[in-house]
Amino acid sequence: MNALLVYESMFGSTEAIARAIAAGLAPHMQTDVVEVADALLAISAETDVLIVGGPTHTFSMSRMQTRNDAVTRGGHAPRDGIGIREWLDQLDVTSATHLRAATFDTRVSSMKRWPGSAAKSAVKVLGRKRVAVVAKPISFYVKDVTGPLASGELARAHHWGDQLGQSLSTTKEKS
Ligand SMILES: Cc1cc2nc3c(=O)[nH]c(=O)nc-3n(C[C@H](O)[C@H](O)[C@H](O)COP(=O)(O)O)c2cc1C
Numbered sequence: 596m597n598a599l600l601v602y603e604s605m606f607g608s609t610e611a612i613a614r615a616i617a618a619g620l621a622p623h624m625q626t627d628v629v630e631v632a633d634a635l636l637a638i639s640a641e642t643d644v645l646i647v648g649g650p651t652h653t654f655s656m657s658r659m660q661t662r663n664d665a666v667t668r669g670g671h672a673p674r675d676g677i678g679i680r681e682w683l684d685q686l687d688v689t690s691a692t693h694l695r696a697a698t699f700d701t702r703v704s705s706m707k708r709w710p711g712s713a714a715k716s717a718v719k720v721l722g723r724k725r726v727a728v729v730a731k732p733i734s735f736y737v738k739d740v741t742g743p744l745a746s747g748e749l750a751r752a753h754h755w756g757d758q759l760g761q762s763l764s765t766t767k768e769k770s
Pocket residue numbers: 603604605606607608609610649650651652653654655661662664665668670701702703704706707737739740741742
């Protein structure tokens with residue numbers, strides 16, 4: 596099985612979570628981790644699993660304006676000005692007929708009770724493209740906009756990747 600993990604990150608927290616998820620997933624399947632600016636706009640037929648993650652900005656996936664905002668706070672400017680919102684909008688999944696997907700995001704722990712998240716928004720786009728989303732969207736928490744990650748979040752991300760890999764490889768064997 597092959598997994599592709601595509602992430603967006605402006606201050607580094609989502610990237611750290613993405614790499615921890617990939618480390619949990621890797622014993623179960625071939626796992627590639629790609630920053631969104633480097634991700635192809637079509638999913639190949641060889642890809643079985645797509646995992647997408649980004650920072651929650653104003654209750655959803657980032658937009659050009661929120662990314663500009665992040666840059667003024669010291670975030671690194673995204674190459675090509677593209678985030679997971681724009682990437683997912685353009686994404687062609689027609690070759691990957693059995694694609695299964697999951698999404699994650701990072702957000703500030705003090706806003707835990709607020710409903711919107713990038714991961715939930717990403718699920719809606721994948722659903723419109725008829726991609727089977729196989730896990731509940733998950734959030735990982737940062738202490739503040741620029742980080743750091745809240746304690747225990749890297750371990751939680753590794754565990755989530757491991758569990759996801761285990762369940763996906765089991766269902767693949769059965770089918
Ligand atoms: C413009 C902007 C809007 C944000 N809006 C939210 C929000 O609605 N909810 C939330 O929990 N965090 C919000 N945040 C905090 C981000 O989620 C946080 O910066 C992100 O998790 C850090 O990830 P990164 O280091 O990968 O960029 C916002 C941050 C910025 C810069």
